[in-house]
Amino acid sequence: MSGPSTFVPKSAIGRWFESRLPVMxxxxxxxxxxxxxxxxxxxxxxxxxxxxxxxxQIITGVVLAMHYxxxxxxxxxxxxxxxxxxxxxxWLIRYMHTxxxxxxxxxxxxxxxxxxxxxxxxxxxxxxxxxxxxxxxxMTATAFLxxxxxxxxxxxxxxxVITNLFTAIPVIGTPLAHWLWGGFAVGAPTLTRxxxxxxxxxxxxxxxxxxxxxxxxxxxxxxxxxVEVKNVERDTVAFTPYATIKDIFAVSVFFILYAWLxxxxxxxxxxxxxxxxxxxxxxPAHVVPEWYLLPFYAILRAIPNKLLxxxxxxxxxxxLAFVPWLDRNPVKSAKYRPAFRFFFWVFVAICIGLGYIxxxxxxxxxxxxxxxxxGGYFGFFLVVMPVLSFTEKTRPIPASIADAVLAKKxxxx
Amino acid sequence: xxxxxxxxxxxxxDFLYIATGAVGAVGVAAVAWPFIxxxxxxxxxxxxxxxxxxxxxxxxGQIVTVKWRGGPVFIRHxxxxxxxxAQNVQLSELRDPQTDAQRVQKPEWLIVVGICTHLGCVPIxxxxxxxxxxxxxxxxxxDTSGRIRQGPAPLNLAVPEYKFLTDxxxxxx
Ligand code: HEM
Ligand code: FES
Numbered sequence: 384m385s386g387p388s389t390f391v392p393k394s395a396i397g398r399w400f401e402s403r404l405p406v407m408x409x410x411x412x413x414x415x416x417x418x419x420x421x422x423x424x425x426x427x428x429x430x431x432x433x434x435x436x437x438x439x440q441i442i443t444g445v446v447l448a449m450h451y452x453x454x455x456x457x458x459x460x461x462x463x464x465x466x467x468x469x470x471x472x473x474w475l476i477r478y479m480h481t482x483x484x485x486x487x488x489x490x491x492x493x494x495x496x497x498x499x500x501x502x503x504x505x506x507x508x509x510x511x512x513x514x515x516x517x518x519x520x521x522m523t524a525t526a527f528l529x530x531x532x533x534x535x536x537x538x539x540x541x542x543x544v545i546t547n548l549f550t551a552i553p554v555i556g557t558p559l560a561h562w563l564w565g566g567f568a569v570g571a572p573t574l575t576r577x578x579x580x581x582x583x584x585x586x587x588x589x590x591x592x593x594x595x596x597x598x599x600x601x602x603x604x605x606x607x608x609x610v611e612v613k614n615v616e617r618d619t620v621a622f623t624p625y626a627t628i629k630d631i632f633a634v635s636v637f638f639i640l641y642a643w644l645x646x647x648x649x650x651x652x653x654x655x656x657x658x659x660x661x662x663x664x665x666x667p668a669h670v671v672p673e674w675y676l677l678p679f680y681a682i683l684r685a686i687p688n689k690l691l692x693x694x695x696x697x698x699x700x701x702x703l704a705f706v707p708w709l710d711r712n713p714v715k716s717a718k719y720r721p722a723f724r725f726f727f728w729v730f731v732a733i734c735i736g737l738g739y740i741x742x743x744x745x746x747x748x749x750x751x752x753x754x755x756x757x758g759g760y761f762g763f764f765l766v767v768m769p770v771l772s773f774t775e776k777t778r779p780i781p782a783s784i785a786d787a788v789l790a791k792k793x794x795x796x
Numbered sequence: 797x798x799x800x801x802x803x804x805x806x807x808x809x810d811f812l813y814i815a816t817g818a819v820g821a822v823g824v825a826a827v828a829w830p831f832i833x834x835x836x837x838x839x840x841x842x843x844x845x846x847x848x849x850x851x852x853x854x855x856x857g858q859i860v861t862v863k864w865r866g867g868p869v870f871i872r873h874x875x876x877x878x879x880x881x882a883q884n885v886q887l888s889e890l891r892d893p894q895t896d897a898q899r900v901q902k903p904e905w906l907i908v909v910g911i912c913t914h915l916g917c918v919p920i921x922x923x924x925x926x927x928x929x930x931x932x933x934x935x936x937x938x939d940t941s942g943r944i945r946q947g948p949a950p951l952n953l954a955v956p957e958y959k960f961l962t963d964x965x966x967x968x969x
Contacts, residue, residue: 417909540917540933541914543916543917544915544916544917544933547914547915547916548915550915550916561836561837562832562835562836564837564843565835565837566837566838566865566866567837567841567843567865567866567867568865568866568867568916569866569910570841570866571918572837572838572841576835629880663863663866663867663868663918664861664863664867664868664884664910664918664931665861665918666918666919666920666931666932667932668920668932669932670917670932670933683934684934684935684948685946686948687915687947688950689913689915689948689949689950690950744933745935746935750935760900767929792821
């Protein structure tokens with residue numbers, strides 16, 4: 384979609400530079416002249432929000448790393464005494480980073496659900512979607528590694544449970560876990576290497592975000608009506624000013640939420656147990672991950688067999704990568720797919736239900752509900768998607784984006 | 797060049813390609829190994845192999861947790877009732893069948909690694925249906941012999957290598 388740039392810098396220096404390294408032309412064709420469908424709604428601003436959150440995490444993270452000590456004997460104090468009390472504005476930057484991770488996931492979930500609802504994973508955007516799944520995997524890895532760094536009781540329990548997932552692999556599982564730990568249990572060597580990796584992964588994420596945007600600019604954006612751009616003149620508007628201003632507005636609103644979390648309820652999403660230092664001889668009475676991993680935690684606990692539980696946990700995420708081939712209905716947007724739309728909202732309810740169960744103490748009744756919901760989670764992908772691919776009676780889709788917009792205008796008039 | 801001259805039997809050049817490739821692969825593996833192996837438990841970790849514990853002060857009914865190889869070991873001074881319960885279990889009821897006698901050297905002393913065989917949390921003593929241990933993470937239940945009875949864990953709590961040096965002293969590891 385981003386054709387050859389017609390950008391010509393105004394100044395002589397600009398032209399000199401541009402003929403040697405056309406960076407400004409690339410920026411211009413990607414973020415100024417780039418055509419965006421004219422019917423996009425606010426669900427399409429979450430990409431920009433995510434980009435800003437990644438930048439916020441990297442900046443606050445690098446600052447924290449200037450004061451944090453990645454050693455088991457000092458990590459807890461370096462955060463709770465040093466950063467939170469002594470370092471100038473340390474408390475602020477720490478709360479920005481911690482709550483930033485949560486909001487990063489909130490934005491990512493909305494972004495992904497948007498993709499599911501409007502069929503953004505369908506041809507020609509399969510690879511774009513899969514790169515997104517890879518980014519999501521890297522985000523969970525990064526957040527998990529980061530959560531270990533404060534070396535509180537919950538950090539330790541989380542590190543133990545997650546690294547022990549590998550011990551479910553037959554034969555090589557236990558040696559692999561020892562290799563990850565650098566010992567026979569999570570300990571000092573584990574913390575130090577997790578810090579190194581937590582510093583590394585965000586930059587890997589940034590590289591994948593680059594690929595994600597590149598792929599996006601090759602295929603162009605999907606849109607609420609799910610019909611492809613046919614006529615650039617009629618169906619699209621220029622990225623700047625239209626998308627730019629809308630994105631800036633959405634990011635600002637999102638940052639108000641972010642500021643509210645940081646300044647009014649900075650500990651709401653944190654676990655009180657993590658203000659106790661890690662003790663390898665005691666596990667806190669109620670072990671729960673951060674809210675954004677709760678649904679997967681519930682799936683893990685729903686299955687009474689260790690290996691199968693881990694397989695289900697991994698499958699719950701990996702299955703996302705196969706969605707382009709599970710849902711083969713040519714109509715993209717749920718707007719024109721009444722049955723799919725219904726099941727989509729059931730799926731959202733299932734995810735929230737699993738999240739709730741993941742936060743509760745495990746007992747028999749909860750486990751039963753968790754099993755039903757786990758069945759529903761996989762059923763959405765493995766039954767609903769393939770069946771509706773061929774049987775759903777879809778509504779007629781508009782001939783073009785312009786037609787959809789104009790139809791709405793006349794209906795309103 | 798005709799088609800006939802481009803197809804040929806394996807010759808000296810093919811051999812050189814394969815030989816070069818093989819040497820290259822060995823070289824890559826030789827360089828990769830130190831980068832992989834550096835993550836494994838280091839010499840100082842391996843050196844902390846055994847500990848000695850004075851068990852004379854542990855009253856009947858109590859569990860003491862000691863640290864061995866970076867993790868917990870439970871030393872449980874079992875009561876008569878607990879021993880009986882542990883011994884009177886049908887092997888067919890067990891997920892990981894072991895008699896109590898296979899798991900202890902002296903019936904009053906149960907010594908097990910305090911790591912849940914599910915995903916590694918530290919179970920809580922005197923809790924759960926069998927009053928052995930209950931794991932707070934995903935609800936595994938162990939009996940008074942440390943055997944898995946309910947929940948997702950596949951195996952009994954492991955029995956470490958240990959030796960009674962005297963009646964009140966035991967060496968773990
Ligand atoms: C993808 C972006 C990132 C995510 C999702 C993320 C997530 C997290 C999380 C969840 C924590 C635990 C916070 C707590 O419990 O207080 C954390 C801590 C930490 N992160 Fe990050 N992080 C990211 C990027 C970075 C970067 C680029 C650095 C730079 C080195 C960094 C450095 C740190 C440090 C030093 C800590 C320990 C301090 C603390 O816990 O407050 N992070 N991170
Ligand atoms: S770690 Fe004990 S039940 Fe999962």
